[in-house]
Amino acid sequence: MSLSVNGQSQVPPGFRFHPTEEELLHYYLKKKVGYEKIDLDVIRDVDLNKLEPWDIQEKCKIGSTPQNDWYFFSHKDKKYPTGTRTNRATAAGFWKATGRDKIIYSNFKRIGMRKTLVFYKGRAPHGQKSDWIMHEYRLDDTTAVATDTIASNSLGEIVQEEGWVVCRVFKKKNHHKSLDSPSNSTNITSISKTQMLNSNNDGALDQIIQYMGRTCKKESDNINHFNFINSSNNSNIRVSRSPFEATIGGDRFMQLPALESPTFLDQASSSQECYHPIEAQLITDSETNASNVLNSVYQSNGLALSELDRLVASHLNGQTETSKQLACFNDPNFMFCTTNNNSHHDHDLQLSQLRSSANRLYHHSTQDYNSDIDLWNFNQSSSSSSDPLCHVSNSSV
Amino acid sequence: MGDNNVNLPPGFRFYPTDEELVVHFLQRKAARLPCHPDIIPDLNLYPYDPWDLDGKALSGGSQWYYFSRRTSTRMSANGFWQPLGIDEPIVTSNSDRKVGMKKYLVFYLGEAPMGIKTNWIMHEYRLSDTASSSSSRSSKKKTATKDASKWVLCRVFEDNDGSQGSLCDNDQELSCLDEVFLSLDDDFDEINYPN
Numbered sequence: 001m002s003l004s005v006n007g008q009s010q011v012p013p014g015f016r017f018h019p020t021e022e023e024l025l026h027y028y029l030k031k032k033v034g035y036e037k038i039d040l041d042v043i044r045d046v047d048l049n050k051l052e053p054w055d056i057q058e059k060c061k062i063g064s065t066p067q068n069d070w071y072f073f074s075h076k077d078k079k080y081p082t083g084t085r086t087n088r089a090t091a092a093g094f095w096k097a098t099g100r101d102k103i104i105y106s107n108f109k110r111i112g113m114r115k116t117l118v119f120y121k122g123r124a125p126h127g128q129k130s131d132w133i134m135h136e137y138r139l140d141d142t143t144a145v146a147t148d149t150i151a152s153n154s155l156g157e158i159v160q161e162e163g164w165v166v167c168r169v170f171k172k173k174n175h176h177k178s179l180d181s182p183s184n185s186t187n188i189t190s191i192s193k194t195q196m197l198n199s200n201n202d203g204a205l206d207q208i209i210q211y212m213g214r215t216c217k218k219e220s221d222n223i224n225h226f227n228f229i230n231s232s233n234n235s236n237i238r239v240s241r242s243p244f245e246a247t248i249g250g251d252r253f254m255q256l257p258a259l260e261s262p263t264f265l266d267q268a269s270s271s272q273e274c275y276h277p278i279e280a281q282l283i284t285d286s287e288t289n290a291s292n293v294l295n296s297v298y299q300s301n302g303l304a305l306s307e308l309d310r311l312v313a314s315h316l317n318g319q320t321e322t323s324k325q326l327a328c329f330n331d332p333n334f335m336f337c338t339t340n341n342n343s344h345h346d347h348d349l350q351l352s353q354l355r356s357s358a359n360r361l362y363h364h365s366t367q368d369y370n371s372d373i374d375l376w377n378f379n380q381s382s383s384s385s386s387d388p389l390c391h392v393s394n395s396s397v
Numbered sequence: 398m399g400d401n402n403v404n405l406p407p408g409f410r411f412y413p414t415d416e417e418l419v420v421h422f423l424q425r426k427a428a429r430l431p432c433h434p435d436i437i438p439d440l441n442l443y444p445y446d447p448w449d450l451d452g453k454a455l456s457g458g459s460q461w462y463y464f465s466r467r468t469s470t471r472m473s474a475n476g477f478w479q480p481l482g483i484d485e486p487i488v489t490s491n492s493d494r495k496v497g498m499k500k501y502l503v504f505y506l507g508e509a510p511m512g513i514k515t516n517w518i519m520h521e522y523r524l525s526d527t528a529s530s531s532s533s534r535s536s537k538k539k540t541a542t543k544d545a546s547k548w549v550l551c552r553v554f555e556d557n558d559g560s561q562g563s564l565c566d567n568d569q570e571l572s573c574l575d576e577v578f579l580s581l582d583d584d585f586d587e588i589n590y591p592n
Contacts, residue, residue, distance in 0.1 A: 011409065012434050013421035014457075019408030027407045042406055066414070066490070099578035116575050129579075172579075 011063035017042060017071065021104050024071070024137050025112040029166040032073055033139065043166060046072040052092050053119045053132035056169050069170035074136075076163045093121040095134055104137065112139045131172040138165045411436070411457030415487045418462075418522050419497035423550045426464055427524055437550065439464040443471040443478065447504050447517040447553050460554040467523060467549050471502065477509055478502040478519055487522065497524050520552040 011017075019028070031038050044060055051059060060070040079087040088095035095117040102114045117134040120127025413421075425432050426439075437455045440463040445453060447461075454461035471478035480502050487497040502519040505512025 011405070012436075014411050014413035014417050015405060015409050016412040017408050018410045018412050023408045038406075042408070065417075099575055102572075116578075118579060 011065055013065070016065060016067070017062045019071070021114065021137065022106045022111070024166050024168070025104055025139055026106055029073075029112075029137060029139055029164065032166070033162075033164050043071045043073055046074055048074045048088060048095070048167075049077060049090055052090050053130070053134075053169060060169075069168050071166065071168050074165055074167055076165060088117065089123075093119055093127060093130070094124060095119055096124070096127070110140060112137055133170055133172050135168045136165050137167070411455065411462070413457070413462075414490075415499060415522070416489055416496070418550050418552070419487050419524065420489070423464075423497065423522055423524055423548060426550070427548050437462050437464055442466055442468060443473050446473045446475050447515075447519075447555070449474075450553055454551075454553070460552055462550065462552055465521075465549050465551055467547050473504075476504055476506040476512055476515070478521075479505050479509070479512070486525070495525050497522050516556045518554055518556045522550040522552075523548070 028038065028043055030036075032043075042062060046056070046059060056070045056072070057067065060072050061067060076086045079085040096119075097115055097117050099116050102116075103110055104112045104114055115136040115138070117136060119130045119132035119134070121130055122128050422432060422437055426437075438453065440450075440453060442465055450456075450461040450463070454463035456462075480500055482501070485499045485501075486495050487499055488495050500521040500523070502521060504515045504517035504519070506515060507513055
């Protein structure tokens with residue numbers, strides 16, 4: 001069966017364009033830069049500067065099936081003739097890069113990079129952040145030359161065009177379940193999600209705890225096959241897809257990811273030995289809500305694992321100032337310190353030291369930037385090269 | 398990932414919504430209308446262990462799809478499927494009309510009630526009673542309803558990571574760090590732009 005995709009006929013029911021990152025780079029973008037013909041007009045060329053994100057879904061739709069993400073080729077346009085920065089402004093706003101670029105691997109070989117961008121309405125620096133996200137994939141210069149599938153002209157010279165990227169645009173999901181989402185969570189979790197959606201701030205904490213408790217319970221059932229998969233493609237921690245904001249103890253969680261699907265992709269399987277005892281202990285020893293909250297955050301928020309270790313330790317030691325400790329995570333300054341520190345933490349630290357450090361951390365981190373000193377002192381005093389956590393804080397960015 | 402006999406460019410996968418499974422496949426099957434493409438096979442009752450479905454059922458990513466008959470004993474060679482709690486209604490996205498029901502099941506090795514739980518999950522779709530009876534004529538109502546409700550459509554997958562069978566084998570959604578950076582952006586703006 002052959003079909004024309006962007007033209008007359010349709011993709012058969014149930015089929016969607018859902019390419020892997022490898023397919024995007026190795027098949028589509030490679031053909032694009034190599035001037036190879038792509039059989040079907042699946043991915044269109046667009047001028048990013050003339051296309052608002054809300055128009056993309058019409059322009060880039062494939063067939064008539066509902067889509068959650070859209071794909072296009074874009075040619076990078078330089079902001080200044082002499083510079084290397086890319087102009088990603090549109091009439092209504094601009095795309096702003098966020099985070100660091102992620103390396104894309106294929107069979108353990110690096111093939112390209114992925115940049116994450118957010119669309120802001122208005123003009124910098126007063127743009128208003130939207131829910132539109134773009135993943136911009138580019139090939140490594142070296143891969144294009146090193147591989148044998150690139151196009152060459154009659155003289156055997158390598159012909160390829162610089163500046164093409166392939167982009168995937170999607171709207172950041174709220175934790176409300178989408179009808180289009182083919183892989184759904186269980187009924188129980190969707191019910192509790194609905195409860196949360198319908199609730200106001202009153203009793204939100206109770207609901208969150210309830211929600212987390214249920215999730216934890218489910219996960220504790222699955223604890224035997226809570227796998228730490230040896231990742232072949234990336235070293236990132238894949239966590240959830242839908243962040244939710246919630247009110248707890250008067251503070252806001254920072255975009256805490258949803259808890260339904262925590263998956264740790266680790267290169268080092270040794271981390272299993274490290275995490276499991278703590279996790280199991282939490283679930284079996286203390287069924288309190290506080291520990292469930294801690295445990296949930298611990299499982300789902302891969303970023304702050306090292307800090308959470310400390311919190312968990314202090315909790316096990318009888319410390320129950322959960323809301324206080326959680327407030328640490330609301331502080332952007334705190335988070336930033338955590339992500340950038342290259343120190344290692346030792347799990348065998350004295351619990352009393354952990355507890356006091358966690359408290360110190362909380363009290364100081366909310367004040368000013370000088371509070372970093374305490375954090376650093378703590379890290380340095382407790383550094384250990386054997387800690388499997390080090391690759392989490394180092395390589396997952 | 399070969400998606401059977403549908404010849405589509407790389408990147409296309411069988412990734413159906415609940416609604417599509419019920420409306421495009423199950424309703425047509427029950428009404429004996431031809432399915433185009435006819436890709437979901439009819440495996441009688443529940444004879445296969447979930448790990449034996451490969452090659453027999455339609456594979457979409459790491460999930461398998463097949464038709465079966467409605468029964469209360471879902472036994473295979475080495476185990477059985479145990480339902481999990483409540484069923485979920487499937488409604489159409491444009492009219493909120495209830496078209497079917499979705500049941501969640503877990504595969505157990507051995508014999509009930511002593512089986513060993515596995516991480517194989519099944520979503521079993523059936524037509525809702527109203528949906529099947531509304532499409533039947535009054536004189537043949539009883540037989541038609543009975544006929545339509547005997548089919549179920551099964552989606553089976555191994556829930557290795559608690560992700561409920563997500564097809565995203567590479568993290569295409571926002572990673573945790575992306576989320577953090579997204580939330581930090583506003584603060585950076587304030588810092589970076591003193592003007």
